Amino acid sequence: MKLLNPMNDFVFKALFGREDQTSKQLLIDLLNDTLRAKGEDLIRSVKYLNPFNYKEHEFDKLSVLDIKAETEKGERVNIEIQVKPEISYRKRSLYYWAKTYAETIGEAEPYEELKKTIVINIMDYDAIKESKKLHTHFKLLEREEHFTLTEDLQIHYLEVTKLEKEIEVLEGVELWMAFLKEAGKVGNEERIERLKRRSENMSKAIESLETVSADEKMLEAYRAREKARRDEISKIAYAKKQGIEQGIEQGEKRAKIETAEKAFKNGADLDFVAEITDLPLEELKEIEKRVQSERSQ
Structure with a gap:
């Protein structure tokens, strides 16, 4: 069976944004491997703020599909897939952080109630050209003494194009990036099997992608979104x-x-x-x- 491309934002959200325990656990595992890599606090549970549904693509097949979730501490998480270069993407991700951060309190609540907000950008191109690292992590720091102004801001960039290691030596968040990079490509069956054997997380993710890929309704929505994306590229x-x-x-x-x-x-x-x-x-x-x-x- 041909696997759908998990770097398609519709497929990505179907994998990590469904209102079921398998999808929720995959999201927690992905988040924790991302946070663990930078020494950040881990997450025990999440609640979806915009769970996946098939109708998301019907009215605007080019709309941005992200995953918004809330942790057990009330912290907010926003994850987005970006496959085409965009000049203003850094400003956009900062805007998304600010908008999401502002949503963590009501009008009458004090600023002390603002909650940590984590934005994770998964990129299919080199977005942070100043670094060769696959995973860059941004916070508010004092420039000379490097202490943190507040822990409330975290912006992560994960660039699958910078993954160069062999599957057998990958760890943590690198394995997730390999999964996103390799799955859905014709002729990659052997690499997917190697990836599946690396960890329980990878096995669960690939099995879940197989389930999603076998769903006729999902396949129809995927094709419609891919056609809209190709048409937009042609227009541009x-x-x-x-x-x-x-x-x-x-x-x-x-x-x-x-x-x-x-x-x-x-x-x-x-x-x-x-x-x-x-x-x-x-x-x-x-x-x-x-x-x-x-x-x-």
């Missing part, structure tokens, strides 16, 4: 191509106008300038008039 590529062509045309037009201006300044007549620039006569007359006006000033 076409728009860029049109923009480039238009830019070239505008550049050529500007060059012709500058040539005409120089020719008129050097005393060339209208017919000669028309022949060398191929610009319309009416436009050339306006250029000639403008040059003569500037000369007389």
Whole structure:
């Protein structure tokens, strides 16, 4: 059976965001391996704030599908998959953190009630070019003495493209990134089996992905989302191509106008300038008039 790609955000949410014990345990295991890697407090339980449902893709197949959850301490967690480069992604992830953080208290509650908010970004491209690490972890620190202003802010970036180790030496969150990178690719059956043998977590994740991939309703939704994504990529590529062509045309037009201006300044007549620039006569007359006006000033 062909596995669906877990880096598709719809599939990812079906795996980690369903309102059932298997999905919830997978999410807890993924979160704890991410937090453990950076020495952060672990999570015992989660409550979904936006559990998975099939209708999420029906009205807007390109909407962002993230996972929002609350821990047993009232802390908030937001996890998002990002497969295409976005220039403003860092600002966006900070905005998501701020928005989620603000939601942890009501209007009449004191600031002391604000809860730690953790944002985890799983990227299918090199987002943090300043580092070669697969996992980067951001907090609010004093610049020189490096103490933490507050533990309430945590932003993690997990970049699957930076995974270079062999499956047999991977540990913790690296195994999760290998699962996301390898599953769903044609011809990867042997690597998936090796990954399955590495840990109980990987075995559970792959078995869960097999279940999701066998679901006809899920497959239909997946295909619709992938088609919408490809159509959007095609639209963007076409728009860029049109923009480039238009830019070239505008550049050529500007060059012709500058040539005409120089020719008129050097005393060339209208017919000669028309022949060398191929610009319309009416436009050339306006250029000639403008040059003569500037000369007389």
